[in-house]
Amino acid sequence: xxxxxTLFVIVALVLVATLALPAMVAAVPVTTVYDQDEAGWKAxxxxxxxxxxxxxxxxxxLSVVTDNGLVxxxxxxxxxxxxxxxxxxxxxxxxxxxxxVPITAFGGNWxxxxxxxxxxxxxxxxxxxxxxxxxIDSDVECKFWGFVSDTAFTQVRFIxxxxxxxxxxxxELDNMVYSAHTNGYIIGGGIVEPALVxxxxxxxxxxxxxxxxxxxxxxxxxxxxxxxxxxxxxxNS
Numbered sequence: 001x002x003x004x005x006t007l008f009v010i011v012a013l014v015l016v017a018t019l020a021l022p023a024m025v026a027a028v029p030v031t032t033v034y035d036q037d038e039a040g041w042k043a044x045x046x047x048x049x050x051x052x053x054x055x056x057x058x059x060x061x062l063s064v065v066t067d068n069g070l071v072x073x074x075x076x077x078x079x080x081x082x083x084x085x086x087x088x089x090x091x092x093x094x095x096x097x098x099x100x101v102p103i104t105a106f107g108g109n110w111x112x113x114x115x116x117x118x119x120x121x122x123x124x125x126x127x128x129x130x131x132x133x134x135x136i137d138s139d140v141e142c143k144f145w146g147f148v149s150d151t152a153f154t155q156v157r158f159i160x161x162x163x164x165x166x167x168x169x170x171x172e173l174d175n176m177v178y179s180a181h182t183n184g185y186i187i188g189g190g191i192v193e194p195a196l197v198x199x200x201x202x203x204x205x206x207x208x209x210x211x212x213x214x215x216x217x218x219x220x221x222x223x224x225x226x227x228x229x230x231x232x233x234x235x236n237s
Contacts, residue, residue: 029127029151033134034107038144041177045105045148051176053082061100061180067093074172076114077142084173085115088122090160093168097156097176105179106156107146113139116170121161126153138163146177 034041042048051059056071058064069086073079086095106126112118118138125132126149136145138161160169 029131029149029153031126031133031147031149033145033147035134035145036140036143038107038109038146041105041107041144041146041148045179048105048177048179051178053084053174053176055082063098063100064095065098066095069095074111074174076111076172078109078111078114078172078174081174083111084176085171086158086173087116087168087170088120088158088160089168090120093160095158099154099178099180101180102152102154103178103180104150104152105146105148106177107144108176109142109174110136110140110145111142111172111174112136112169113141115172116168117166119160119163119166119169119171121163122169122171123159123161125157125159126155127151128153128155130157135161138165138169148179 032044034044049059051062053071066086068088069084071082072085074081074083075085087093088095110122112121121138122136123132124134124136124147133147133149
């Protein structure tokens with residue numbers, strides 16, 4: 001009897017280990033970059049939110065951690081408005097944007113060649129584990145650059161790129177756009193205010209790992225039922 005029970009437990013544990021491993025491994029995002037193709041990005045996204053940096057107060061649900069960045073008047077070709085000004089330095093100065101609601105698309109109008117001249121370019125990474133997305137060329141001036149991911153993410157990080165022209169990258173960014181997904185619907189494009197996006201509840205789907213646990217529990221229950229039916233288990237008198 002004990003051997004049979006041990007066998008059932010072992011089978012259940014093997015089932016959990018076999019099925020849970022692929023469920024627990026994080027998916028590597030597949031991204032599509034839209035370099036100087038704002039129309040293509042918007043067509044792919046459909047609807048979006050915009051941070052125009054009109055003042056130092058960011059959209060609700062959007063925050064930033066930066067070593068050098070700030071909102072100020074533009075000094076380059078984006079001179080019609082306030083912009084996000086920043087300087088990225090290899091190995092030291094970075095900028096990370098965080099979104100309360102997971103997003104699948106990000107972009108903006110960039111000026112890397114104007115402020116300070118061409119530098120290292122900007123390497124863009126996502127997901128907290130810092131999966132590389134692509135690099136914005138150091139000579140980009142007043143051009144759109146963005147990307148769309150097949151996997152939702154909550155962070156975008158800028159670090160100095162690999163162009164050897166400079167020791168750092170000083171850039172300006174305006175009209176930063178992103179697509180927020182809540183409850184299976186895309187919200188943005190001026191249709192819904194950012195505050196509503198931040199307050200929307202995100203429904204967590206039934207995960208693969210939840211299914212694995214239920215399958216294992218079912219196997220154990222079925223094992224005990226079978227053992228009792230065959231008379232291998234007896235109730236205490």
